[in-house]
Amino acid sequence: MKSISYILILVFMLSNLSFGDELRKRAHLHKERSLLAEDVETEISFGKELAVKIVGKYKLIKDEEKTKYINLLGRYIAKHGPRQELKYHFGILDTETVNAFSTPGGYVFITKGCLELVEDESELAGILAHEIAHITQMHIMKNINLRAKEKGKMGSLATIIKGPMGTVEDITLTLLDEAYKILFEKGYQLEQEYEADRVGTQLIYLSGYDPEGLKRFLKRVLEKGYGEQLEKTHPNISERINVLDEFLEKDNLKNLNLKRNRYRFERYIKKSLTKKE
């Protein structure tokens, strides 16, 4: 009886190993397949599990007024970009660390430390738009090789994740680990961060905000000495500012005097943020 158990375990481990390889090969083959509704459902489920881990690491601030405000702003920006099939959720994390995170499917978080450095709504819009861009460009899904695009041959991403024998959970755990490391240890690929800056800036301009908001915020991060902290998971900030500046120049987006909404930002966020929750 004991030997049968050993054989069962061995068979399971081997099938699981080969399934993992197969999953990646198949996911890779699907890079050009168009997105199906079931792919998006899987992406949201995956992103939600990752979001549960983020708020497990850093407590979520449950201040309804402030959270509604960043959701109003974030959703307004997201309306001006692609992937309208997603419902976005924006939250504030109770940590002095200066950072922001997003997970596939529409979950975006900004830290209290980050909000304390922001001076107006266009800067906050820039940070949220950078995170929205990671979602619309599916950076995490691409990095963990779970982008499913090409219609036809092999079915959807959901099918791939469930696998031929339904052995879904182990693969999901491994991929969640990988995604968590991207957010908190490894960071995104350099080009993905620059793309998120560029797309984020496009989004805030299309939303009617001062497109220099993100650049101004990054400059302040450097001035206040938080550069090293943010650079643990992001490219060199001076270089990001230079690249953004070139983009703003090329697209005639400098010195436009568009809305910054400093007063509204302060009314909702700034004054009460420094008080003890």
Place this chain on the structure above:
Amino acid sequence: MNVRGPFVILILSSLAYGRELLYIQSLKAPIFQNPKLGSKEVAILKKGDKVTSIGKSDGWYRVTHGNVEGWIPSLLVSKEPPLERISITEREVDVKDTARRRASGYTTAAAVRGLLEDRYRANQKYMLDLESIEWLESLNISKEKTIEFEEGRD
């Protein structure tokens, strides 16, 4: 000096660039006169509208829509029609109880169950807070409040 060369290349490259149908993905999308965001808007289209691409340049498509011709950021268009809003709340993923699901949902072999439980224990390095995510998802923002915010009347 042979001046026909560049023209031939131009004609060949325009012939080589097949026209394709693209769909607007954002709720609204401006068409610009030039491939720069700061240039003049010549039309505003809405989600699902179709444009025909007649060229491409560094993150932009040159497009036509009716009598209008201009440029649109590639960010805002796709070869596929936009999807409708998708929600998983109706068939919620049971994040809370994944351990039990892992142990019983996908196989009945006792040996395998033990293996999966080991893997669940490996996942305990993470703190999980589903309740906070559900709080975030349950925040209700009225349409009136949204309009007030977007119009700057709040």
